[in-house]
């Protein structure tokens with residue numbers, strides 16, 4: 001990466017509504033050469049730029065093999081994401097990236113994989129899940145746990161159906177609150193960890209979600225005797241540059257943008273869940 | 278380089294140095310006394326230097342005094358020095374034009390900011406300023422995350438460093454090991470003695486300029502006088518940081534009552550971070566022009582004392598002054614080692630001087646050191 005502030009134009013080629021406040025965009029870098037050269041690892045993120053408004057850090061959802069487009073799922077929360085929501089197919093944005101260190105998919109070869117996500121944490125893990133399912137001969141059984149507050153927040157229906165149907169894959173989707181229309185699991189996602197049948201010496205865990213959820217989930221995994229170094233978390237902090245310059249994303253000695261966003265548990269545990277870091 | 282050769286530059290030849298730099302097409306920046314403080318701005322002649330001006334600094338206090346001492350660099354430092362010339366307080370990163378193409382589709386045209394930087398000769402960088410620059414180099418010149426804008430300014434910078442012959446009451450560079458003697462990163466180094474400067478060169482560029490001045494070599498007594506002044510400056514310092522592993526000290530005292538105590542005094546005003554020569558935090562800023570055809574993406578200095586610094590949707594991670602001051606100090610003296618293999622403090626004392634309520638980084642650190650309240654759980658993890 002020569003200049004981390006180098007930004008390229010991209011065109012929205014498809015927009016999918018996922019829920020009331022979540023949508024997915026598929027984008028294409030408009031310079032064919034740039035698009036061709038664009039390479040990323042699952043778990044990395046882009047800084048997406050909206051004209052006249054600013055940039056936000058958004059994980060890459062697509063598989064590196066999908067060369068036609070890059071996919072991002074965005075939740076509307078504030079100034080920039082609200083602006084993105086209004087975009088239509090054909091509209092132009094800016095893309096800088098990819099940034100950061102992604103999921104440990106190399107280290108996971110030959111291992112069983114447990115994916116735990118909460119809320120929109122399902123977006124950053126999507127690329128890892130697809131990556132593994134596409135290359136199932138390389139990996140052991142895959143277990144996917146996704147927790148949501150209410151059933152109305154459930155997104156990626158088709159994706160989860162597809163994953164559930166895949167060989168050697170178990171999917172548990174759990175809502176915190178009971179809900180009449182809900183046919184899947186109930187209860188905090190972390191509570192399901194206890195009952196999982198795992199080969200703990202062979203399991204690698206990847207998680208993304210609210211920090212408190214990840215801390216509890218990591219504690220459960222450690223209790224089950226999964227080694228700390230086999231537990232990976234994707235962290236989130238305020239981000240302005242994506243390249244280790246602006247200082248916003250520090251958690252003690254690490255920068256989430258350049259040393260993460262994916263960290264192994266020992267790298268981050270000193271300050272994990274500590275108020276103020 | 279031949280930094281073991283000492284030249285003698287008489288005060289009377291300073292104008293010649295300035296004019297040589299001018300003919301070499303340098304923009305010259307030097308210290309001046311403006312509105313009650315020493316600032317580094319463009320200079321055209323040596324009369325603009327702060328001749329005879331002494332600075333007095335105490336926690337929360339900065340005063341200049343005019344004296345008839347015939348020295349231009351008898352002051353120690355002002356609120357800023359080199360940092361704003363390398364890492365600009367506000368800077369454009371890219372511009373974006375919105376244009377309609379033939380199908381009436383709006384295209385975005387991204388124009389990266391230019392890398393051009395003026396050739397700058399900076400007169401009067403002190404040991405702490407250069408130590409801080411070396412730290413900022415680690416941030417902005419990292420192989421994997423290079424800032425080309427910082428790099429271009431850094432490459433076009435010609436440094437005329439000046440050894441301190443006095444310390445202020447807030448200086449503690451001797452204790453951090455960063456001063457008062459300049460040992461690296463200069464093109465030319467000067468130490469002011471009676472009527473003269475003892476001069477050393479650090480680079481070929483420096484030598485080229487000095488050669489044009491046709492200086493005689495300094496005599497042993499000149500060199501001795503210069504050394505004594507610099508040594509004196511170090512001995513004048515009364516403040517210091519505890520001689521211990523500060524990273525472990527601070528991270529094992531995250532619940533120390535002193536954090537509450539300092540939070541009662543701290544105004545979260547950001548002054549300490551704005552004057553600190555190593556602080557690098559900044560935010561992005563978008564400025565669109567009103568007709569909606571063009572927008573600029575800038576970065577501006579920010580501080581960990583602001584609310585927005587740690588905002589992520591739905592919560593502010595450092596929602597009170599206690600957490601912010603603790604972030605500042607644990608970063609400066611602690612996690613900086615994890616990030617860059619060095620302390621983030623060079624002992625310049627600026628944060629002490631420019632704090633409106635006179636909070637003193639050395640005093641706060643000692644308060645924890647002298648009365649450790651170690652957090653057992655964390656200690657175990659650090660020692661492991």
Ligand SMILES: Cc1cc2nc3c(=O)[nH]c(=O)nc-3n(C[C@H](O)[C@H](O)[C@H](O)COP(=O)(O)OP(=O)(O)OC[C@H]3O[C@@H](n4cnc5c(N)ncnc54)[C@H](O)[C@@H]3O)c2cc1C
Nearest residue numbers: 056057058059073074075078079080081237238239589590
């Ligand atoms: C590595 C990483 C990956 C992410 N992936 C996704 C994703 O796939 N989908 C998604 O919807 N969101 C993702 N986020 C969160 C997303 O960046 C924020 O929701 C977004 O920045 C909010 O911006 P806003 O202007 O709409 O909101 P506002 O609330 O108006 O925020 C103002 C500014 O604060 C900063 N900020 C606020 N919240 C966050 C945050 N959570 N993280 C970082 N900066 C923040 C940004 O600079 C933002 O522009 C990710 C964040 C990180 C750090």
Ligand code: SF4
Nearest residue numbers: 553622623625626628
């Ligand atoms: S923390 Fe204070 S004394 Fe240390 S370098 Fe920064 S401003 Fe100077």
Ligand code: SF4
Nearest residue numbers: 556557558580581608
């Ligand atoms: S986090 Fe605070 S102390 Fe650290 S560089 Fe940023 S502003 Fe300075």
Ligand code: FES
Nearest residue numbers: 242246247249257
């Ligand atoms: S986002 Fe700027 S340092 Fe990480």
